[in-house]
Amino acid sequence: MELLCIKVKKGRLNGIADTFNTYVVLKVQNLKSTTINRRGSKPCWEQDFMFEISDVKKGFIVELWKKGLIWDRLLGILWIPLKTVEYATDEGSGAWWMLHSEVIKNGNEICGTKTPTLHEILLDVYFALLPDSDCRSHYRRASLQGACHSRQGTYSSLSSVNSALSVQEKEQSNKDQVYISSLAKARWTRAIQK
Structure with a gap:
C-alpha cells in the first residue's frame, strides 16, 4: 500500500464571475472526496486529502465544478497517472495543471484527458515517503x-x-x-x- 497525499491549493479560472462558487472533486480508485465551495475567479481551497493506493498502475481524476442553483456544472477535468507521482516527506509548493473538457477512455476506464480549457488548478501531489x-x-x-x-x-x-x-x-x-x-x-x- 502507498499513501497518496493531495493538497488542492488554488485555482485560476478564466471567464468565471466573482459571484460564482466552485469546488474540486477528487476521484481516487473507488473513493470520492470534495473540497468546500470557494467564491471567485481565483479560489483558494488549501485542503489536504490522503488516500491508500493499492494499484499504482492506474491514475486519478480531478474535477472542477461550478455550483449552480439547481445543477452544478463541470468546468474542467484532469487525469493524473499515479506512475508519474513522486515520493516526498512533506508537502511542497505544488504545480499548476491545465484542466481539460474531454476524457479519453480505454473501454470503460479513463486513461487521459484532452481539449484544454482556460482553467488551471494548483495541486501538490506526492506519495508519502517513510523516514530514514x-x-x-x-x-x-x-x-x-x-x-x-x-x-x-x-x-x-x-x-x-x-x-x-x-x-x-x-x-x-x-x-x-x-x-x-x-x-x-x-x-x-x-x-x-x-
Missing part, C-alpha cells in the same frame, strides 16, 4: 516500478530483487503504519490550526 531506513526501500521500489514500466524485457531479472523488497516491506509494515498514523495526525493538526 524505509526511504531506501521506497526509492528502490520507485526505481524498479519505473524500470518495469519502461523495460518489460528486464522484468524477469528484477523479480528476485522485487521479492526481496517484498520481504523487507512486510518487516517494515508495523513501522509504516505508525509513521502513516503520525503523518495523518500532524496534517490534521495543521489543518485545524489554519
Whole structure:
C-alpha cells in the first residue's frame, strides 16, 4: 500500500464571475472526496486529502465544478497517472495543471484527458515517503516500478530483487503504519490550526 497525499491549493479560472462558487472533486480508485465551495475567479481551497493506493498502475481524476442553483456544472477535468507521482516527506509548493473538457477512455476506464480549457488548478501531489531506513526501500521500489514500466524485457531479472523488497516491506509494515498514523495526525493538526 502507498499513501497518496493531495493538497488542492488554488485555482485560476478564466471567464468565471466573482459571484460564482466552485469546488474540486477528487476521484481516487473507488473513493470520492470534495473540497468546500470557494467564491471567485481565483479560489483558494488549501485542503489536504490522503488516500491508500493499492494499484499504482492506474491514475486519478480531478474535477472542477461550478455550483449552480439547481445543477452544478463541470468546468474542467484532469487525469493524473499515479506512475508519474513522486515520493516526498512533506508537502511542497505544488504545480499548476491545465484542466481539460474531454476524457479519453480505454473501454470503460479513463486513461487521459484532452481539449484544454482556460482553467488551471494548483495541486501538490506526492506519495508519502517513510523516514530514514524505509526511504531506501521506497526509492528502490520507485526505481524498479519505473524500470518495469519502461523495460518489460528486464522484468524477469528484477523479480528476485522485487521479492526481496517484498520481504523487507512486510518487516517494515508495523513501522509504516505508525509513521502513516503520525503523518495523518500532524496534517490534521495543521489543518485545524489554519
